[in-house]
Amino acid sequence: MKKLFYVLWIIGLLLGGIGVFQRLTTGHLLAGYGSRVVWGLWVAMYIYFIGLSAGAFLLSSLVYVFRIKMFEKVGKLALVTALITLVCALLAIWFDLGHMWRAYEVITRPNLPSSMMAWMIWLYTAYFILLLAETFYAFKLENNNDSAQKEALSKKLRLLGSIGIPLAIAFHGGVGALFGVVSSNPMWHSALTPIFFLVGAIASGSALFTMIVAFFWEERNSAYFDEMMQLLAKIVLISVLFDLLLEWAELSIALWMGSPEHTFGYREMLFGEYWYVFWILHILLGVMVPVFLLATRKKPFAIGLASLLVVFTFIGVRLNIVIPGLVTEKIHGEATAYIHPRLSYHYFPSSMEWLVAIFIVSVGIGLFVIGNRYLKLTQPKHSLNS
Amino acid sequence: MDTPKKNSRREFLTKFSVAALAGATLSPLFSKEQDTESDAVEVRNFTESIESLLGGDYTNIKLKMQDDVRRALKKPVDQRRWGMAIDLRKCVGCNACTVACISENALPPGVVYRPVIKEEIGTYPNVSKRNLPKPCMHCEEPPCTEVCPVGATYKRKDGIVVVDYETCIGCRYCMTACPYEHRMFDFGEKYGDGLPFPAKYDERPSFEYEKEWKRDKPEESPIGNVRKCTFCLHRLEEGLLPQCLTTCIAGANYFGDLNDPDSVIAKIVSRLNVTVLKKEMGTKPKVYYII
Ligand code: SF4
Ligand code: SF4
Numbered sequence: 001m002k003k004l005f006y007v008l009w010i011i012g013l014l015l016g017g018i019g020v021f022q023r024l025t026t027g028h029l030l031a032g033y034g035s036r037v038v039w040g041l042w043v044a045m046y047i048y049f050i051g052l053s054a055g056a057f058l059l060s061s062l063v064y065v066f067r068i069k070m071f072e073k074v075g076k077l078a079l080v081t082a083l084i085t086l087v088c089a090l091l092a093i094w095f096d097l098g099h100m101w102r103a104y105e106v107i108t109r110p111n112l113p114s115s116m117m118a119w120m121i122w123l124y125t126a127y128f129i130l131l132l133a134e135t136f137y138a139f140k141l142e143n144n145n146d147s148a149q150k151e152a153l154s155k156k157l158r159l160l161g162s163i164g165i166p167l168a169i170a171f172h173g174g175v176g177a178l179f180g181v182v183s184s185n186p187m188w189h190s191a192l193t194p195i196f197f198l199v200g201a202i203a204s205g206s207a208l209f210t211m212i213v214a215f216f217w218e219e220r221n222s223a224y225f226d227e228m229m230q231l232l233a234k235i236v237l238i239s240v241l242f243d244l245l246l247e248w249a250e251l252s253i254a255l256w257m258g259s260p261e262h263t264f265g266y267r268e269m270l271f272g273e274y275w276y277v278f279w280i281l282h283i284l285l286g287v288m289v290p291v292f293l294l295a296t297r298k299k300p301f302a303i304g305l306a307s308l309l310v311v312f313t314f315i316g317v318r319l320n321i322v323i324p325g326l327v328t329e330k331i332h333g334e335a336t337a338y339i340h341p342r343l344s345y346h347y348f349p350s351s352m353e354w355l356v357a358i359f360i361v362s363v364g365i366g367l368f369v370i371g372n373r374y375l376k377l378t379q380p381k382h383s384l385n386s
Numbered sequence: 387m388d389t390p391k392k393n394s395r396r397e398f399l400t401k402f403s404v405a406a407l408a409g410a411t412l413s414p415l416f417s418k419e420q421d422t423e424s425d426a427v428e429v430r431n432f433t434e435s436i437e438s439l440l441g442g443d444y445t446n447i448k449l450k451m452q453d454d455v456r457r458a459l460k461k462p463v464d465q466r467r468w469g470m471a472i473d474l475r476k477c478v479g480c481n482a483c484t485v486a487c488i489s490e491n492a493l494p495p496g497v498v499y500r501p502v503i504k505e506e507i508g509t510y511p512n513v514s515k516r517n518l519p520k521p522c523m524h525c526e527e528p529p530c531t532e533v534c535p536v537g538a539t540y541k542r543k544d545g546i547v548v549v550d551y552e553t554c555i556g557c558r559y560c561m562t563a564c565p566y567e568h569r570m571f572d573f574g575e576k577y578g579d580g581l582p583f584p585a586k587y588d589e590r591p592s593f594e595y596e597k598e599w600k601r602d603k604p605e606e607s608p609i610g611n612v613r614k615c616t617f618c619l620h621r622l623e624e625g626l627l628p629q630c631l632t633t634c635i636a637g638a639n640y641f642g643d644l645n646d647p648d649s650v651i652a653k654i655v656s657r658l659n660v661t662v663l664k665k666e667m668g669t670k671p672k673v674y675y676i677i
Contacts, residue, residue, distance in 0.1 A: 027604030028573045035570045038558040098556015098610030105536045117535035184565035330567040333503035342496030
């Protein structure tokens with residue numbers, strides 16, 4: 001089993017390497033997006049991973065800020081998960097830039113306060129530094145046996161975590177606002193967009209975390225493990241259902257009386273070429289099956305499977321924010337005014353995009369495996385107050 | 387203290403009533419003259435031809451507009467306000483401007499600054515057609531510049547919205563923000579792609595922003611950048627009209643300094659029946675459509 005995993009991982013990395021090579025040598029020439037559907041798979045992956053990171057981080061705050069005893073053994077795991085998914089997110093958006101080597105400009109010459117993208121970048125830079133500091137202290141705390149020092153360290157962690165909560169909310173809400181403020185795009189331009197991003201972050205982030213605990217936690221035959229699984233299952237279940245509610249709110253309001261400009265993207269999402277991303281990937285595999293499993297089954301394996309489904313299908317939710325928002329002509333007749341593949345409203349990720357996506361996921365998995373080997377994330381050790 | 391105030395009030399009331407009375411009785415005598423005067427100054431005559439509007443004191447309207455441009459160039463840059471008007475009654479939908487623009491700016495495949503949108507009205511075979519050339523609107527309140535994370539795209543002092551190719555990181559956020567879907571991404575495509583030999587015209591540099599831009603390597607600007615219409619800034623600075631204007635076979639385009647009441651463009655925009663696209667967005671386009 002382990003061997004198979006490593007073989008698959010190496011194949012992923014190699015295939016991904018081909019994509020990265022193509023991207024670095026030919027720029028965006030082999031990409032499937034164009035000047036109409038300007039953002040594609042990589043941007044969807046970016047908001048997907050950023051969501052996972054914010055969600056996992058908010059879970060870690062249950063340990064370090066609210067000091068919920070139940071989770072204290074998994075605090076570090078949540079923090080490292082948040083860190084790794086953030087790295088994946090940044091990789092995805094880095095490959096998406098037209099000029100990758102100018103990325104530093106977002107720090108040296110940000111267009112503040114008007115650009116939401118500049119805000120987002122500054123906020124997640126701060127978040128990244130905070131995450132590093134918090135992870136560092138979390139490990140220090142664990143390897144410390146002096147109770148006075150322990151107390152001081154957990155105070156520090158609590159402070160960092162408390163700063164982290166508004167920061168995580170602000171920066172992920174900011175990613176949502178990046179879309180929400182685009183007033184020329186009626187599908188994105190909704191006050192619900194940032195909230196939708198946040199709830200999605202909690203749903204997908206907590207599912208990722210639950211999946212990792214369910215499958216990799218080493219001390220399996222304990223009452224503690226079972227209890228923790230039940231609580232995690234509840235968090236995932238509630239957040240997935242709440243996310244669905246918000247989705248319904250957005251969709252129903254738009255479709256009921258919306259102008260064609262507003263509803264075209266939604267109709268494409270529901271009944272267009274890629275209807276299965278919404279109905280099969282998201283609704284069936286990402287909501288109905290997991291909700292059924294979480295509500296009726298108590299076994300860690302079932303909970304893990306449900307969470308795995310939520311995590312993997314959530315990329316569909318993210319794709320359905322980015323792509324349908326871009327398939328509507330903003331001026332009637334645009335689609336036929338000048339014909340060129342780059343000016344088409346049709347998008348499917350190219351092989352290079354898929355390969356780079358595989359690379360990013362492989363890097364994330366690799367980082368996790370290495371992290372787990374050296375940092376022993378999935379092994380219980382001392383607790384906070386022992 | 388009280389007396390002068392009272393006095394002045396009474397004085398005012400008396401004067402006012404006398405004037406009102408006089409006005410009421412005498413107004414019919416003056417009204418005619420006043421009307422004719424306002425006719426000439428304020429009331430717009432939407433059916434007026436452009437020739438009569440300009441007073442017929444020109445031989446070639448394009449030369450006159452070129453003079454307007456040169457006159458504007460003598461002013462400091464922040465006092466110029468470049469604007470364009472497109473006569474939808476005259477546009478024949480030939481795409482000459484589209485092609486001229488591609489040639490002038492050496493645009494690669496898939497990048498177009500001035501598509502002409504063609505709208506069919508009615509059902510086949512009983513149809514009529516309308517054409518709408520669509521350059522950048524050079525909005526007075528451009529949403530595209532607001533969103534740029536690095537301030538690479540901005541509105542110049544003369545109102546032209548530009549992209550600094552050497553700063554733009556190619557995030558394409560501005561493209562999503564433009565309500566007119568004007569902006570294009572340069573993917574680095576070449577006309578000769580797929581040919582066994584390189585096509586000569588792919589080697590032609592673009593002279594946008596008065597610099598020389600070649601297309602040799604991927605990710606060398608302008609490849610990997612967002613591109614847009616500049617009102618042919620590089621030509622304007624030399625006192626020439628935008629290329630689309632000089633090529634238009636129908637003479638459907640007008641250009642000049644909106645801040646100069648004597649310019650052709652200012653007269654057209656203030657006197658004829660013009661409109662702008664998506665007025666409700668509040669972007670205040672400086673490209674007007676004569677309808
Ligand atoms: S038309 Fe679009 S690109 Fe041009 S200034 Fe307005 S918002 Fe910007
Ligand atoms: S693509 Fe370039 S000009 Fe447009 S928002 Fe990004 S950095 Fe700014």
